[in-house]
Amino acid sequence: MTGYTPVELVAEERWFDQHPDRKNAIALAIETQEGQLIGNMGLHQIDWVSRFATTGAMIGEAEFRGKGYGTDAKMTLLNYAFNHLALRKILSKVLAFNGRSLRYSQRCGYREEARLKDMYFRDGEYHDEVILSVTRDIWLPLWESYQAEE
8 A cells, every 4th residue: 555666576576475474464366267367465464362454455457457356355355364264353444545445345344444634645645544344243244145146
């Protein structure tokens, strides 16, 4: 969220290999059913005592956005977080102008908890950061409906 310069593949690979928080973070790839890598998603800053984490996601190429890949990946990640890792709450941070990210997070059960005014400078102006969260009890009925649709 705070990055503003492009990152080369080598630098991204080095960060992943040397990341100091590997016990408290899980990074995953987002792929199409055909196996094409289109983005990444993860659980970060996992607090194993208080049972919460922060999540983030990115789908790189615009042609893959708005087609349900992010929602599918997020619902699958939340299933893993809640039903396998026994986490109780997942946070996400979104810049307020990113309506697509806000809507998809809300479809996955996230609700706004806080709004930090004028946190980040982008394209000549300051933007709010929206802090969202979802708990297993809010997410579970959505997951059951989501599975029934498949």
